Amino acid sequence: MKEIHVELLTGRQVVDRNGKKLGRIEEIVAEFQGTELIVREVHLGRVGFVERFSLVFGVRMHDKKPDKLRWEDIDFTDPEHPRLKLAIEEL
Helix, strand or coil, rough: CCCHHHCCCCCCCCEEECCCCEEEEEEEEEECCCCCEEEEEEEEHHHHHHHHHHCCCCCCCCCCCCCCEHHHHHECCCCCCCCCCCCHHHH
């Protein structure tokens, strides 16, 4: 598996398969599975920003774009230009 420095992904714009902008990476969620740290989700936009700074007030942002994406659904072949492997309508 290719090594990616996740700290370099923060702030990168994510687009879907068709090039539609989804938002910027604000938070990356990982958990330990045995001795390995496994990345599970990428949080985008305002919701991700709020979570990043632990300012969760229980307010739901009303936006039609997804704010949480599964790590495995994103193509990081070019880490400077992450792409969702699907179109936004397929989520």
